[in-house]
Amino acid sequence: MFKNSNHFGVFIIILILFGFLFQFFLFPKKTYSETLSISVQVQIVTTTTTTTSVGGSGGGGGGYTPPSTTQVIFTGKAYPQSTVTLLKDAQIMATTISGADANFQISLTNITAGSYIFSVYSEDNKGNRSSLLTFPLSVSSGVITNVTGIFISPTIDVDKSEVKKGEIIKIFGQAIPDSDITVIINSDEELYGKTKADTIGAYLYNLDTLELEMGNHLAKSRSTLEEEISSLSKTVSFIVGAKTILKELITKIIKGDLNNDKRVSLIDFSILAYWYKRPLTTEAKTNIDLNNDGKINLVDFSIMAYYWTG
Amino acid sequence: MNKYCSILLLGICFYFLLPINTMAAELYLEIPKDEYSIQETFIINIRINVGHNENINAVDGYLRFPKDILKIKDFSTGNSILTFVEEPKINQEEGLISFVGIIPGGYGGLISGDPGQSNLLGKMIFYTTSTGSAQVIFQDGSQVLLSDGKGTPAKLATKGVVFNIKELELPTEGQSLKNEWQDELEKDKIPPEDFKPEIVEINGEYYLVFSTKDKGSGVDHYEILEEGPGVAMGKLFLGQNWTEKESPYLLKDQSLSSNIKVKVVDKAGNEKIIELPVTYSLSWYKNYFIWVIILVLLSFLSFQLWYYLKTKEY
Numbered sequence: 001m002f003k004n005s006n007h008f009g010v011f012i013i014i015l016i017l018f019g020f021l022f023q024f025f026l027f028p029k030k031t032y033s034e035t036l037s038i039s040v041q042v043q044i045v046t047t048t049t050t051t052t053s054v055g056g057s058g059g060g061g062g063g064y065t066p067p068s069t070t071q072v073i074f075t076g077k078a079y080p081q082s083t084v085t086l087l088k089d090a091q092i093m094a095t096t097i098s099g100a101d102a103n104f105q106i107s108l109t110n111i112t113a114g115s116y117i118f119s120v121y122s123e124d125n126k127g128n129r130s131s132l133l134t135f136p137l138s139v140s141s142g143v144i145t146n147v148t149g150i151f152i153s154p155t156i157d158v159d160k161s162e163v164k165k166g167e168i169i170k171i172f173g174q175a176i177p178d179s180d181i182t183v184i185i186n187s188d189e190e191l192y193g194k195t196k197a198d199t200i201g202a203y204l205y206n207l208d209t210l211e212l213e214m215g216n217h218l219a220k221s222r223s224t225l226e227e228e229i230s231s232l233s234k235t236v237s238f239i240v241g242a243k244t245i246l247k248e249l250i251t252k253i254i255k256g257d258l259n260n261d262k263r264v265s266l267i268d269f270s271i272l273a274y275w276y277k278r279p280l281t282t283e284a285k286t287n288i289d290l291n292n293d294g295k296i297n298l299v300d301f302s303i304m305a306y307y308w309t310g
Numbered sequence: 311m312n313k314y315c316s317i318l319l320l321g322i323c324f325y326f327l328l329p330i331n332t333m334a335a336e337l338y339l340e341i342p343k344d345e346y347s348i349q350e351t352f353i354i355n356i357r358i359n360v361g362h363n364e365n366i367n368a369v370d371g372y373l374r375f376p377k378d379i380l381k382i383k384d385f386s387t388g389n390s391i392l393t394f395v396e397e398p399k400i401n402q403e404e405g406l407i408s409f410v411g412i413i414p415g416g417y418g419g420l421i422s423g424d425p426g427q428s429n430l431l432g433k434m435i436f437y438t439t440s441t442g443s444a445q446v447i448f449q450d451g452s453q454v455l456l457s458d459g460k461g462t463p464a465k466l467a468t469k470g471v472v473f474n475i476k477e478l479e480l481p482t483e484g485q486s487l488k489n490e491w492q493d494e495l496e497k498d499k500i501p502p503e504d505f506k507p508e509i510v511e512i513n514g515e516y517y518l519v520f521s522t523k524d525k526g527s528g529v530d531h532y533e534i535l536e537e538g539p540g541v542a543m544g545k546l547f548l549g550q551n552w553t554e555k556e557s558p559y560l561l562k563d564q565s566l567s568s569n570i571k572v573k574v575v576d577k578a579g580n581e582k583i584i585e586l587p588v589t590y591s592l593s594w595y596k597n598y599f600i601w602v603i604i605l606v607l608l609s610f611l612s613f614q615l616w617y618y619l620k621t622k623e624y
Contacts (some may be wrong), residue, residue, distance in 0.1 A: 087414075087415070089393070089503070089523055090393055090414040090415070091505075091506075112500055112503065112525045113525065114389050114525025114526075115389045115390075115391060115426060115427075115428040115430060115525070116428070117391050117413060117414075117415065117417070117428075119414070119415040132414075132415040132416070133415075134413075134414075134415030134416050134417065134418070135418070135421050136391055136417065136420065136421065136424065136428030136429065137421070137424055137428055138424055138425050138426025138427070138428050140425055140426070145425075235459070255459075259510060259511075266393075266508075266519065266521050267508050267510050267519060269393065269412075269414075269521075270510065270517070270519030270521070270557055270558045271510060271512055271519075271558075273395055273396065273557070273558065274512050274513075274517070274558050276395055276396065281513065283513075284513070291460075291461065298368050298370050298395075298410060298453065298455060298461065299368075299455065299460075299461030300461070301368050301395060301410075301412045301461075302367050302368035302412065302455040302456075302457070302460075302461035303459060303460065303461050304412070304414075305367035305368060305412040305413060305414045305415065305416065305457065306367060306416070306457050306458065306459040307459065308414035308415050310414070
């Protein structure tokens with residue numbers, strides 16, 4: 001088949017190129033989880049240490065070096081006048097209220113140098129929370145680290161828990177003002193819808209359920225403003241069925257909230273850790289076991305980590 | 311035509327064989343050298359990489375090491391991105407190490423501009439006992455779960471380390487044997503991070519839950535002190551009785567009327583104490599200490615009265 005080894009080499013290169021072509025363009029492989037487009041830039045600004053002479057005339061004078069500051073400043077966009085919460089290593093460290101333009105800034109000072117997992121989320125005017133935007137960061141001693149371009153995902157909710165096939169279900173939430181919203185419906189075939197957030201960031205998408213199959217469906221959204229794309233919102237579920245049932249505006253149960261304080265935090269983690277590898281009581285099977293498999297293992301912890309609020 | 315078909319077919323095969331885009335997560339080990347000498351203490355870092363557009367949130371790691379030529383001295387959680395579900399386990403007899411932890415909110419890999427390597431899961435501290443070739447590897451059962459709300463296992467690749475242990479090179483005068491871990495301990499002067507212990511009800515009983523991190527050598531242990539009413543007097547005679555405990559800790563005083571202190575100590579010995587105020591104050595008449603004071607005062611007054619009456623008689 002090959003006249004010499006050079007031809008064989010060329011053939012192999014062509015095959016590899018074909019492999020790449022298939023991977024990237026023709027049949028891109030499915031990813032296994034939601035895409036998180038974290039847009040964070042880190043700038044390091046070494047604190048300037050100035051020396052001021054305080055001696056009298058003719059004298060050499062002493063020197064004063066101000067103590068160096070270790071600081072991390074987080075800036076980004078949420079929703080207008082919304083509460084923005086910052087978590088450091090899974091625990092709430094600070095909250096702030098974003099401005100009318102949805103911009104916010106949070107500053108952490110006197111932080112120990114080391115690796116951290118920071119998370120940011122916001123709460124809209126209806127009490128719904130965005131998904132957690134999480135990123136790792138190494139903080140160095142004596143430097144100011146600026147984390148910019150944080151783009152909080154939209155909140156999402158639906159007006160009906162079950163909708164009669166053919167009727168409209170309203171998908172709504174809050175996002176960055178004037179941003180473009182993409183609503184993604186996870187059905188057998190993924191559907192996409194487009195809408196736009198208004199000047200206060202509110203968005204609404206009327207979904208005609210005529211094109212959906214009967215059964216359970218999931219919806220999520222993301223916002224885009226100029227070149228920036230947010231991470232995906234939380235997922236909200238609804239049923240297309242034979243009748244219409246209106247949904248309460250704020251979901252009462254948060255998965256992973258084991259002590260019912262409307263948060264998923266280290267307290268819930270500790271309760272789950274208590275039951276880790278222990279035989280479960282009937283009550284624990286009902287209230288603690290997050291995937292209902294009769295045991296507490298890493299899967300339950302993974303589910304809790306996904307719904308974490310701090 | 312047949313030739314083109316076979317190229318197309320082989321291209322499809324290469325699509326499935328090429329590793330690009332298929333890896334969701336990689337657990338790997340990192341050492342600075344590939345050769346150590348006997349009686350040397352060194353550190354192997356456990357790190358994680360995740361594939362593009364992937365997000366993971368739980369890690370279960372099992373590692374094997376040659377127990378006849380390596381001795382595991384410690385496992386450090388210092389600077390780890392994990393929140394550990396339980397204390398990492400080390401077993402010298404079996405040559406096994408295991409750890410399990412989560413990353414609340416998930417981990418999507420390093421971000422551009424991050425000045426450090428924020429992907430450390432833990433550090434294993436080893437001591438070389440014999441010469442030979444050593445291999446530290448991840449075992450079957452190690453798993454990484456996706457942050458998808460369902461705990462789906464991620465496609466996992468693992469990478470261990472192989473290194474050589476040579477005969478002891480006696481240090482020259484004024485030098486000591488290399489001990490990377492001792493150097494880290496000596497550098498660590500910073501106590502663990504602040505934390506907030508909480509009291510929670512689990513299975514009908516009150517437990518104290520607590521967790522913190524240490525950015526240097528890592529948390530070594532926690533100690534608890536429950537101070538019931540009248541403890542001030544006890545302190546004078548008995549001193550404070552700290553006991554080493556893990557979270558969640560079953561409170562001795564289920565009436566929640568004690569002062570609780572939690573001490574966290576890192577591997578270098580730096581410590582931090584957090585005090586919890588009393589949840590439910592006892593009524594004054596339930597406090598034994600107050601009754602002791604009243605009794606002492608009454609005794610003193612009775613004596614004074616008796617003495618006064620006695621002197622008056624004369």
